[in-house]
Amino acid sequence: MIQIPRAISGNRTWLLTRLVINGFCQAAATVANAILVEMAFDKLITTANASFDNKMVWQIGLGLVAAAIVNALLRVMERADAERIGQDYAYEIRMILYERLMSLAPRALQNRSQGGVMLRFVGDLTALRQWVSLGLARLTVALTTTIASLAALSLVSSRLAFTVGLVLAIGALSSMKLGGRMQSVAKEARRRLSNLAANINEKVASIAVVQVFGQSQREKKRIARQSRRLEEAMVDRAMVAGQLRGITEGTAAIASGAALVVGALEVAAGRTTPGVVVAAMTIVGLLVPPLRDLGRVQEYWHNSRVALQKVEQFLKTPSLVTEQRNAPELQLGAGRLEFDCVSLKGSLHEVSAIAEPGKIVALVGPNGAGKSTLLSLAARLIDPDKGKILLDGQDLAKYSLESVRRAIGMAGPDLPLLRGTVEKNLRYRWRDAPVEEITRVRQICGIDAVLAELAEGEKTKVAEGGKGLSAGQRQRIGLARAILGNPPVLLLDEVDANLDAQATAVVDRVLAEHKGTVLIITHRKERLAAADVIWYLENGRLVEKGPPEVLLNSDGPTARLFRDSQQKVLSA
Numbered sequence: 001m002i003q004i005p006r007a008i009s010g011n012r013t014w015l016l017t018r019l020v021i022n023g024f025c026q027a028a029a030t031v032a033n034a035i036l037v038e039m040a041f042d043k044l045i046t047t048a049n050a051s052f053d054n055k056m057v058w059q060i061g062l063g064l065v066a067a068a069i070v071n072a073l074l075r076v077m078e079r080a081d082a083e084r085i086g087q088d089y090a091y092e093i094r095m096i097l098y099e100r101l102m103s104l105a106p107r108a109l110q111n112r113s114q115g116g117v118m119l120r121f122v123g124d125l126t127a128l129r130q131w132v133s134l135g136l137a138r139l140t141v142a143l144t145t146t147i148a149s150l151a152a153l154s155l156v157s158s159r160l161a162f163t164v165g166l167v168l169a170i171g172a173l174s175s176m177k178l179g180g181r182m183q184s185v186a187k188e189a190r191r192r193l194s195n196l197a198a199n200i201n202e203k204v205a206s207i208a209v210v211q212v213f214g215q216s217q218r219e220k221k222r223i224a225r226q227s228r229r230l231e232e233a234m235v236d237r238a239m240v241a242g243q244l245r246g247i248t249e250g251t252a253a254i255a256s257g258a259a260l261v262v263g264a265l266e267v268a269a270g271r272t273t274p275g276v277v278v279a280a281m282t283i284v285g286l287l288v289p290p291l292r293d294l295g296r297v298q299e300y301w302h303n304s305r306v307a308l309q310k311v312e313q314f315l316k317t318p319s320l321v322t323e324q325r326n327a328p329e330l331q332l333g334a335g336r337l338e339f340d341c342v343s344l345k346g347s348l349h350e351v352s353a354i355a356e357p358g359k360i361v362a363l364v365g366p367n368g369a370g371k372s373t374l375l376s377l378a379a380r381l382i383d384p385d386k387g388k389i390l391l392d393g394q395d396l397a398k399y400s401l402e403s404v405r406r407a408i409g410m411a412g413p414d415l416p417l418l419r420g421t422v423e424k425n426l427r428y429r430w431r432d433a434p435v436e437e438i439t440r441v442r443q444i445c446g447i448d449a450v451l452a453e454l455a456e457g458e459k460t461k462v463a464e465g466g467k468g469l470s471a472g473q474r475q476r477i478g479l480a481r482a483i484l485g486n487p488p489v490l491l492l493d494e495v496d497a498n499l500d501a502q503a504t505a506v507v508d509r510v511l512a513e514h515k516g517t518v519l520i521i522t523h524r525k526e527r528l529a530a531a532d533v534i535w536y537l538e539n540g541r542l543v544e545k546g547p548p549e550v551l552l553n554s555d556g557p558t559a560r561l562f563r564d565s566q567q568k569v570l571s572a
């Protein structure tokens with residue numbers, strides 16, 4: 001199980017140390033400010049008439065300006081360091097999440113909502129970053145500054161320091177008591193945001209379904225309902241956050257008042273000067289901005305706990321593919337692909353078959369028979385529960401995933417084009433492919449004809465999934481992407497389903513010219529003629545295998561499947 005790094009570790013420990021130093025420096029500037037205020041009060045204001053020192057006024061004035069500038073600069077540095085520490089933490093978790101995402105089998109991800117997964121990368125990371133940079137970092141500096149300033153004050157008047165410290169401590173305790181409530185409202189707000197995001201994400205992806213079935217109004221009502229619920233949860237959260245802020249602001253005001261009252265008593269008792277009281281109030285005044293921010297720290301903390309839980313849950317998703325540590329590279333060979341008693345729960349049962357090098361195997365069978373699963377196993381998009389898959393005698397499970405994928409080319413509806421240019425998609429498998437290889441692939445897949453139809457040729461922009469191109473154009477680019485580099489094994493999943501004769505001709509050309517072994521899933525009888533052998537699957541079992549001329553002319557399940565479908569077409 002991948003461990004989530006601690007918020008403070010590695011490089012971030014140094015950044016936090018810098019923040020602590022910054023806190024001490026802010027305390028020093030605050031205390032310097034307070035001392036100057038005390039001097040101004042005791043030496044100039046209360047004795048102004050006796051001996052007014054013009055030079056001292058200037059010195060104190062300049063000192064106050066210098067302290068203010070230093071404080072402002074320290075706040076700028078603090079903000080930058082706080083952001084750095086939060087961004088660094090978010091970066092580390094983002095990379096862990098991405099690595100995990102890439103190690104998951106597409107099938108493992110299919111059971112999760114896309115919106116939910118997106119939220120891990122956007123909302124949850126924001127919550128974690130906010131906690132570290134706006135919560136933890138702020139807390140560190142504010143605590144350092146407060147403790148150091150109060151310690152300095154206690155040297156002049158311990159009673160004043162104690163009074164201010166006590167009020168601040170009571171304020172902190174009362175805001176902590178609200179923590180439990182904050183946790184539940186933060187969780188609820190997060191849950192509702194997640195529901196809304198998942199729904200909107202799905203509607204964006206399936207806009208045509210909503211429109212075709214005339215459900216726009218119903219879906220609008222659903223979004224409105226979810227938005228209202230989110231609004232309520234957010235207002236609840238804001239109310240608790242407001243209460244927390246009220247407590248911190250009230251605490252600051254009470255601390256000021258308490259310093260004034262206790263200071264008055266101390267002055268009356270002759271234990272301190274009015275200047276010290278004013279200095280104490282100045283310190284409280286300077287502590288107010290950081291304390292005000294602290295009101296939100298708990299909110300950030302609770303948001304981050306919820307986010308962390310979600311991130312942990314995501315990291316625990318079973319990957320369905322396991323790569324051995326330091327797995328060696330698979331050696332490329334002629335492309336002999338062997339399934340040795342392969343089983344996958346719910347999909348395949350003890351499938352054993354060999355695709356000989358350079359042969360074309362047509363996978364046929366009714367829907368849900370396990371054909372696509374067999375291709376996914378060959379590409380190691382999923383690992384079998386039992387049995388082995390061997391490529392040129394090498395057990396795929398023992399070799400690095402990258403080297404296995406280098407040996408495999410794959411095309412089909414589950415492998416859409418990516419956002420970017422046509423060229424980027426063509427070269428996706430091999431960025432620096434030599435011109436001759438690109439030319440070969442372009443020729444086989446009829447890419448030049450596609451480019452001639454596009455205004456900007458290779459530079460034409462493609463949206464996610466290849467939107468913006470016709471199904472035939474997408475199919476050709478997808479095929480070209482798969483055969484680039486001439487992989488020893490080519491896996492084609494219904495690449496010509498529902499396409500015209502021109503598109504079918506492209507598949508014929510690929511089958512004729514590709515030198516490696518090909519496994520092709522097809523529901524077209526004419527496609528079987530090009531195959532060397534047919535594997536017929538049903539209910540996850542390999543029921544029949546043999547050359548097409550034998551299987552299609554026997555009374556076996558393959559012949560029955562095509563006879564039945566033909567009859568259905570004729571009677572329709």
Ligand SMILES: Nc1ncnc2c1ncn2[C@@H]1O[C@H](COP(=O)(O)OP(=O)(O)OP(=O)(O)O)[C@@H](O)[C@H]1O
Nearest residue numbers: 107108110346347366367368369370371372373374
């Ligand atoms: N993401 C998934 N999680 C769990 N089981 C799945 C998943 N995808 C498919 N299956 C199951 O695996 C079995 C085989 O499905 P598969 O898609 O391999 O069949 P197929 O022969 O390719 O079907 P079709 O011709 O409809 O594409 C089915 O019972 C299906 O329910």
